[in-house]
Amino acid sequence: MSVDLKKLSTEKRNVNTIDIDRVETLEVLKKINNEDKIIAYKVEEELEKISRLVDRVVEAFYHDGRLIYMGAGTSGRIGVIDAVECRPTFSVSDDMVQCLMAGGSNAFLSAVEGAEDSTTLGIEDLKRINLTKNDVVVGIAASGRTPYVVSAINFAKELGCATGCIVTVKGSILASIVDYPIEVEVGQEVITGSTRMKSGTAQKMVCNMISTASMIKMGRVYENYMIDVQATNEKLVARSVKILCEASGIEEDEAKEYLKKFGSVKKALISILTKEEDKEKIEEALEKAHGHMRNAMEVLKNG
Numbered sequence: 001m002s003v004d005l006k007k008l009s010t011e012k013r014n015v016n017t018i019d020i021d022r023v024e025t026l027e028v029l030k031k032i033n034n035e036d037k038i039i040a041y042k043v044e045e046e047l048e049k050i051s052r053l054v055d056r057v058v059e060a061f062y063h064d065g066r067l068i069y070m071g072a073g074t075s076g077r078i079g080v081i082d083a084v085e086c087r088p089t090f091s092v093s094d095d096m097v098q099c100l101m102a103g104g105s106n107a108f109l110s111a112v113e114g115a116e117d118s119t120t121l122g123i124e125d126l127k128r129i130n131l132t133k134n135d136v137v138v139g140i141a142a143s144g145r146t147p148y149v150v151s152a153i154n155f156a157k158e159l160g161c162a163t164g165c166i167v168t169v170k171g172s173i174l175a176s177i178v179d180y181p182i183e184v185e186v187g188q189e190v191i192t193g194s195t196r197m198k199s200g201t202a203q204k205m206v207c208n209m210i211s212t213a214s215m216i217k218m219g220r221v222y223e224n225y226m227i228d229v230q231a232t233n234e235k236l237v238a239r240s241v242k243i244l245c246e247a248s249g250i251e252e253d254e255a256k257e258y259l260k261k262f263g264s265v266k267k268a269l270i271s272i273l274t275k276e277e278d279k280e281k282i283e284e285a286l287e288k289a290h291g292h293m294r295n296a297m298e299v300l301k302n303g
Contacts (some may be wrong), residue, residue, distance in 0.1 A: 090218075
């Protein structure tokens with residue numbers, strides 16, 4: 001797959017930063033900040049497309065499917081960061097949201113030469129995790145042409161998977177082959193071709209939206225509270241108590257007792273709000289509701 005950098009907007013020179021190596025530190029930062037201000041508006045232009053992808057991811061989750069990001073370099077690292085935060089934030093398995101990165105886990109900390117140019121490694125990685133047609137595979141690539149990602153997406157399509165992409169240019173190969181293309185055209189980078197900057201920021205914003213909105217639709221957020229948080233340290237235990245107090249109006253000592261009894265914010269909060277003290281019944285309701293808190297409360301209400 002030949003590389004024609006002339007056609008990529010992210011590879012063109014930014015006229016606003018040509019003198020960035022000759023100005024004072026504060027001016028350097030202002031130039032970077034001014035370019036960053038553009039990104040949120042560019043993401044806004046893609047919200048309808050992001051919404052469609054989120055709905056498809058939620059559909060996959062309800063059919064035991066997974067969200068699988070794929071990327072190389074900065075793009076892969078963005079996917080990894082988003083995926084690994086889902087378990088502690090939403091109490092889902094590491095398998096449910098994951099990222100496959102060119103060169104494997106070692107590539108997160110150190111570049112693995114040539115991995116992103118492979119047209120076979122991505123396919124091998126998908127086979128290794130036993131990809132099924134129920135999964136959604138989302139390729140992350142600033143240029144939309146990374147061979148590792150493109151070949152993997154083609155394989156996923158052959159298997160019947162829904163596919164999406166997060167790219168930062170228009171008219172890419174990747175966007176042309178996926179079912180749900182997201183093209184956040186951020187324009188010229190602060191440093192010519194350094195897509196770890198504006199492109200990386202845009203990709204992180206979109207990943208935040210996809211994973212967070214999907215989990216909200218799955219009922220793993222109540223109002224705007226992180227009800228599935230895993231209380232694995234003192235800060236998160238304190239946060240869990242705080243959520244129970246604010247969401248239900250009970251006092252701190254009582255909240256601690258509920259947490260001790262039910263073992264999770266979600267189950268404790270359901271008990272407080274529904275007056276149901278039977279932990280087993282709450283767990284059964286959650287199972288029927290696929291973990292969706294409000295739906296589980298309806299199950300309990302209707303008997």
